[in-house]
Amino acid sequence: MNNNPTTFSDEQDPVLKDLLARPLRDLRISLTDQCNLRCTYCMPAEIFDQDHAYLQKDQLIRLEELERLIGAFVRCGVRKIRLTGGEPLLRRGMVEFLGCLKKFSEIEDLALTTNGLLLPTFASGLAEAGLHRVTVSLDALDPDIFARMNGRGKHPDQVLNGIEAAKSAGLRVKVNMVVQRGVNDSQVLPMALHFKAAGIPLRFIEFMDVGNHNHWDSGMVVSGEEILTRLAAETTFEAVPPAHFGEVANRFRYMDDGVEFGIITSISAPFCRSCTRARLSADGKLFTCLFASKGHDLLGAMRAGNPDDEALYQMVAALWRTRDDRYSELRSAVGINTPTKVEMSFIGG
Numbered sequence: 001m002n003n004n005p006t007t008f009s010d011e012q013d014p015v016l017k018d019l020l021a022r023p024l025r026d027l028r029i030s031l032t033d034q035c036n037l038r039c040t041y042c043m044p045a046e047i048f049d050q051d052h053a054y055l056q057k058d059q060l061i062r063l064e065e066l067e068r069l070i071g072a073f074v075r076c077g078v079r080k081i082r083l084t085g086g087e088p089l090l091r092r093g094m095v096e097f098l099g100c101l102k103k104f105s106e107i108e109d110l111a112l113t114t115n116g117l118l119l120p121t122f123a124s125g126l127a128e129a130g131l132h133r134v135t136v137s138l139d140a141l142d143p144d145i146f147a148r149m150n151g152r153g154k155h156p157d158q159v160l161n162g163i164e165a166a167k168s169a170g171l172r173v174k175v176n177m178v179v180q181r182g183v184n185d186s187q188v189l190p191m192a193l194h195f196k197a198a199g200i201p202l203r204f205i206e207f208m209d210v211g212n213h214n215h216w217d218s219g220m221v222v223s224g225e226e227i228l229t230r231l232a233a234e235t236t237f238e239a240v241p242p243a244h245f246g247e248v249a250n251r252f253r254y255m256d257d258g259v260e261f262g263i264i265t266s267i268s269a270p271f272c273r274s275c276t277r278a279r280l281s282a283d284g285k286l287f288t289c290l291f292a293s294k295g296h297d298l299l300g301a302m303r304a305g306n307p308d309d310e311a312l313y314q315m316v317a318a319l320w321r322t323r324d325d326r327y328s329e330l331r332s333a334v335g336i337n338t339p340t341k342v343e344m345s346f347i348g349g
């Protein structure tokens with residue numbers, strides 16, 4: 001079902017490539033490993049409210065250090081930045097920080113992934129600071145299902161209010177729904193119909209085996225194909241061709257109103273071959289795969305060696321050139337499963 005093109009057009013910049021000829025285009029930055037929810041599939045309370053070791057203040061990358069690193073990534077080819085976490089809106093100073101990114105005129109797409117709870121407070125400031133769009137996570141409209149899944153008893157209306165605030169501030173909005181069989185798969189159709197009527201693109205995400213504590217089991221994955229079959233019972237839609245190399249979601253459009261939705265099939269149809277993403281954790285480590293167990297300590301190198309901007313750029317470029325990760329493909333092909341993976345809240349989803 002993956003309709004990503006499999007080659008990178010020669011017409012695009014002759015940029016830095018990794019060992020599988022993939023350019024570096026997207027950078028996902030985790031601004032904090034803290035979150036105000038305890039989603040059972042991401043930061044389950046029984047682990048993250050107990051003896052989990054969160055980053056200490058001096059371990060966190062400072063925003064001015066981050067700005068310098070972003071400069072190196074932009075030189076390497078990054079054109080899209082997504083701020084995430086943890087919950088990125090919990091990071092103090094992040095709105096002002098966004099404003100500083102305006103100087104990188106090469107950045108074409110500046111996005112934020114959030115659970116939406118703090119958007120009523122921050123949406124207009126984010127828009128003024130130059131944010132282009134937000135992706136809001138919401139896994140159910142049913143209050144009981146959502147309260148159970150978010151681990152803090154929150155009501156879906158709190159997230160819907162955040163979505164409204166973002167729209168009123170002029171931000172483009174998408175919604176992410178992680179689908180788990182037996183947990184919230186009953187919500188696939190209600191969510192689809194709700195966001196179709198609202199004109200907001202909804203993206204269904206296959207439940208992934210990230211982290212070590214979410215009791216992932218392949219039986220809990222509802223495949224993209226199955227989601228499409230369920231939607232076809234009530235709606236008609238057509239596939240939309242990918243807009244660019246490396247697009248994560250397979251996109252579709254409802255025939256009657258043209259509203260789009262997407263499916264992210266990291267489990268059933270991995271897209272490693274077109275993965276142009278790097279991830280930076282809140283303590284400044286570079287991860288070249290969501291399923292990695294170890295990152296490259298860029299912040300440590302910055303603090304120890306005080307490299308100038310050229311040296312910083314060379315450091316990032318050298319790491320990208322030697323990248324050969326393709327975990328999801330290998331999981332499907334030979335059933336590998338990395339014993340200890342980094343948590344999604346740490347690396348940034």
Ligand SMILES: C[S@@+](CC[C@H](N)C(=O)[O-])C[C@H]1O[C@@H](n2cnc3c(N)ncnc32)[C@H](O)[C@@H]1O
Binds near residue numbers: 135
């Ligand atoms: C880790 S969260 C961080 C940003 C923010 N706190 C939020 O809730 O959107 C980013 C995204 O990762 C998704 N996610 C977390 N764990 C996942 C898993 N095991 N499988 C698929 N998606 C997951 C979340 O649903 C969310 O859309």
